[in-house]
Amino acid sequence: MDDDHVLEQAEAWLAQGRKVALATVVKTWGSAPRPAGSQLAINDQGAFVGSVSGGCIEGAVAAEAQQIMASGEVVTLSFGVSNEQAWEVGLACGGQIEVFVERVG
Amino acid sequence: MKLESLKALTAARAAGREIAIATRLATGEERVIDLTRPPGDDLDALAVRAAARDESGPAEFQGESWFINVFNPPVALVIVGAVHIAQPLSRMAAALGWRVSVIDPRTAFASEARFPGVTLSHAWPDEALAEIGVTGRTAVVTLTHDPKLDDPALQEALRSRAFYVGALGSRKTHAARLARLAAAGFSDEAVSRIRGPVGLAINARSPGEIAVSILAQIVETLRAGAR
CATH class of the missing domain: 3.40.50.720 (NAD(P)-binding Rossmann-like Domain)
Known part of the structure; x- marks a missing residue:
């Protein structure tokens, strides 16, 4: 399935007995690469589909998603130039985004 | 996101129906909103307006921060x-x-x-x-x-x-x-x-x-x- 079918892939993974987390861009400032509503689904084997940025922060979001999958908590992550995480996984474009991460199912 | 919400979203997408999901960011509480029906409250109405702009985004409802994700059918x-x-x-x-x-x-x-x-x-x-x-x-x-x-x-x-x-x-x-x-x-x-x-x-x-x-x-x- 391609990156336009994030929810469909999440559903397919759940049907296969995988654990799944969903990350959604909920707020953007400046020149963020993907608009609010963009989604990334991640499974417990580390496979993912979709995107929440141009590739800059998917790794960090996927790592956090593994925790969320296990705990069932929800979290809103911030990325951008004003955040100290930016030193490690910043947005090259200089934008800022907030990403909501939740377990599915 | 609950499995039943996910299934409602994918079913609507497969059928080409307009649908949205509102999520309360602090708790993960959620509501699937059928955009083809008249709004029942302010949150529904905000979703209908977001869909008209084809734009997902944050919303304030009853003093809480929500996010409305709109799934319009493809062009x-x-x-x-x-x-x-x-x-x-x-x-x-x-x-x-x-x-x-x-x-x-x-x-x-x-x-x-x-x-x-x-x-x-x-x-x-x-x-x-x-x-x-x-x-x-x-x-x-x-x-x-x-x-x-x-x-x-x-x-x-x-x-x-x-x-x-x-x-x-x-x-x-x-x-x-x-x-x-x-x-x-x-x-x-x-x-x-x-x-x-x-x-x-x-x-x-x-x-x-x-x-x-x-x-x-x-x-x-x-x-x-x-x-």
């Missing part, structure tokens, strides 16, 4: 005239995730061999448009140059909620077309919806380049309300 592109330009145009539109239909009563033009995988209709254009169903997420482009085929399609498109109506043809052809539509009773305001000569002015020459100019103009129109 539908209806091409009238299974001519050469229609081939790259239909392929490129499919790559954008749009649903593409090609209408041409001339069966030699609108053949499966020339348009593999595309929904084809051999009905007369006005009937075919009515059959396909034109919504506010539909773009209609006429490419035949033949008034016999283009005009009924344009008349039907002007009576619809199509967000984009474009007609291929030179300035001279377009002026003659507008005169015919005026004679048929369409007002200046009504016919001003037609983009003609169709496409953005990028000096396109080949059929593929003309398809790019048409698609770029449709995207520009689709996103005209965006910041």
